[in-house]
Amino acid sequence: MASWKELIEDKRRRQQESIPKDWLITPPxxxxxxxxxxxERCGLLSEKELLITNTVDVDTLLAKLAxxxxxxxxxxxxxxxxxxxAQQLVNCLTEVFVKRALARATELDEYLKTTGQVVGPLHGLPISLKDQxxxxxxxxxxGYASWIGKYAERDAVLTEILYECGAVPFVRTNVPQTLMWPETYNFVFGRTVNPANRNLTSGGSSGGEGALIHLKGSPLGVGSDVGGSVRIPALFNGIYGLRPSYGRVPYEGAVNSMVGQDSIPSVLGPLSNSISGIKAFMQAVISRKPWxxxxxxxxxxxxxxAYALSxxxxxxxxxxxxxxxxxxxxxxxxxxxxxxxxxAALLAxxxxxxxxxxxxxxxxANAISAIWKAGSGDDFQATTAATREPIIRTMSPVEGEAMDDETIRPEETGISAYQLWQIQRERAELRKEYLDHWQKTVEITGTGRPVDAIISPGAPFAAPPxxxxxxxxxTKVLNxxxxxxxxxPVTRVDTSVDVKKPAHRFLNALDESNYNQYDPVVFQNAPIxxxxxxxxxxxxxxxAMAEIVDSALKATAAA
Incomplete structure (x- = not known):
């Protein structure tokens, strides 16, 4: 077998060759x-192509396609x-397959022209998919060099359903090695950066999706989320993203880390520049009876x-x-x-x-981390054993790119099955406590119901370096x-408004470290x-409630 570095060199060459040469630009x-x-300024897209890609409302796109x-x-x-x-600006793509996607689009156009009917609820819509x-x-x-050369023998169930719905899968997007990072970097494709400020992260593990959609390079994409991997890129890129409950979107046939860890299952969820894209995806996929x-x-x-908030x-x-x-x-x-x-917007x-x-x-948070660590170290090493590809231990631009063949995450240690059961039991008890806690809010809402929804940060910071x-x-407590x-999305970091506040009474060392990290100039322009x-x-x-929050914010901004 070729060395992992040789595999990467070949893969990068093939990726570059898959990009049409007349689509190459001179990046800034x-x-x-x-x-x-x-x-908008690079000159590659025609006026009509800019009109199409700037149409962020997915319902509008679907109507024009239909x-x-x-x-x-x-x-x-x-x-x-x-x-x-977008790829040339922020390095967000993995697989590029232009002829295949355009052949699919041609078939859909012919079907509509011949029958007068759409193939399905997502007819003609290009959709990007996370690289799993x-x-x-x-x-x-x-993101594994060890998996270069492994070609899928069949579609994942979600891919199959998207085809049935009339969609056009057209690119796949970058992830961190192992997926278990809230940033996006691997040895195969490199680092994905944030379009609003390339010194900042695009998030992870669906960071390629977040950055691509941020640049309006896709109207609708699919990521996965085991601890925040849809929501963190959505937060850091100023877009919409949904983390559904376990099993609401089919996962079968997708590859993953830690396969067999089913106490905290990873879920697939949509990302889009419009809330209508989130709804359209969920309605379409569920309509095909994925079960x-x-x-x-x-x-x-x-x-x-339920959508009518009954x-x-x-x-x-x-x-x-x-x-x-x-x-x-x-x-x-x-x-x-x-x-x-x-x-203020909701009160108004x-x-x-x-x-x-x-x-x-x-x-x-400790429970979910302990469940992951129960076998993740063994999983990562088993996956990389064939090529001895290093296991990345940091997303730091200096240390993470050292490519030390002995790199390993020392904190990943296994526990016994019995110890794992105790953690899972504790987590089940915590879920019950949280349910009861939520139910008790009926005493303070004034509606006769418990709180309808919680509004929460997704991180204590905007996209960091x-x-x-x-x-x-x-994010991960919700998993x-x-x-x-x-x-x-709500706003962006404004250096003139978001000045550093005097130190509060720190809750712990983590809190103090987070306070010290803040400098508005470092985070400037980052979406929130x-x-x-x-x-x-x-x-x-x-x-439906996200639509209400979104509408309230937009109404306040327009006032």
Whole structure:
């Protein structure tokens, strides 16, 4: 077998050859941090292609595709060109397969022209996929040199369903090696950076998706989330992202880390520049009855009554609870400002707002981390054994790129099955405590119901510099609880407003470290989003409540 470095060299060559030469551009120098406006200026996209890719509302795109006003070939070509520009700016792609995608788009156009009917609810729409969702005949390396040359013999169930819905899978996107990082870097494809400020991370592990959609190189993408891997890139890139409950979106046939760890399952979820994209994806996928293709998929049809908020007073007057901090790490000033903006917007829209008291978030976070570490070290080493590819131990740009063949994460140690059972038991007990805690809020809401949803930070900071995203408890506690969470973008770091505040009484060393990390100049222009959180299997209601939050924020901004 070739060495892992030789495999990488060959893979990078083949990736570069898959990009049409007339789509190559001259990217701006590395000293230009904000590249979000570059696709408009680079000259590659025509006026119509810019119009298409700047149409961020997925419902509008689907309507134009269904009517034939825009062909799937036109739309796919436009987004493909913009995706290739994004790749040259922020390094977000893994697999590029232009001819295959355009052939699919051509078939869809012919079907619509011949029959007058769409193939399905996502007819003609290009969709990007995280590099773990298999497409037959393509490699899925998931950032591992050891998996270069492994070609999928069949589609993942989700890929199959997307085809049935009329979609056009057109690119795959970058991830961190092992997936178990909230940033995106691997030896195969390198580092994905943030379009708003290339000195900052795009998040992870769906960081390629986040950066691509941030640059409007895809209207709708799919990531995965075991501890925040959909939501962190959504937060850091100013887009929408949904973490569904276990099994609501089919996972079968996708590759993954830690396969067999089913106490905290990873879930697949959508990312988009529009909330309509989140809803369209969930409705379309669920409409194909995924439980008939994936034995672990939940047998639950799309519930229109739940989307109409039938269990939440019809949505007329909701009671949101704001979690200002998790009692472990206090967020930076821009995050607090986003919470204050959201509270004001919801009050102006006629909703009630109360404070949320977090319950045992440290214990929940420790439980999920212990479950992951029970066998993750063995899993990573087994995966890389064939080529002796190093296991990345840091996302630091200096240390992480050292490529030391003896690199290993020393903290990854196994435990006995009995010890694992005790952690799983504790986590189950914590879920019950949290449920009871939520139910008791009926005493303070004034609606006769418990709190309808929680508004929470997804991180105590905006997108940090590379190698600095070291605190993920704000997202991963929800994986431990299996709560549905939708990210809604709110604002951006403004150096003139988000000044550093005097030191508060620190909760612990982590809190102090987080406070010391903040410098508004370092974080300048970074997007800021928040989580809208509902309970297990409340996808429809959470999407509806996220729409309400989003509309309230936009109404306030327009006033």
């Amino acid at each position: 120098p590395e000293t230009i941090c904000d590249v979000t406006g570059f696709p 009517s034939g006003e825009w062909s799937s070939v036109e739309v796919t070509t436009a987004f493909y060109k913009r995706a290739i520009v 969702i298999c497409i037959k005949g393509l490699e899925t390396t998931m 008939e293709k994936d034995p672990l998929a939940v047998r639950k049809k799309w519930d229109e009554e 269990e939440h007073g019809g949505g007329g007057k909701l009671c949101f609870a704001i979690m200002w901090d998790d009692r472990i790490v206090v967020p930076h000033p821009p995050i607090i400002r986003a919470l204050e903006m959201t509270k 829209a006629g909703h009630a707002v109360v404070d949320w008291e977090p319950l045992k978030h440290l214990e929940l 590379h190698g600095k995203n070291g605190y993920t408890n704000y 431990a609880l299996d709560y549905v969470s939708c990210v809604v 989003g928040l989580q809208v959180i509902g309970r297990t299997l409340e996808e429809e209601a959470v999407i």
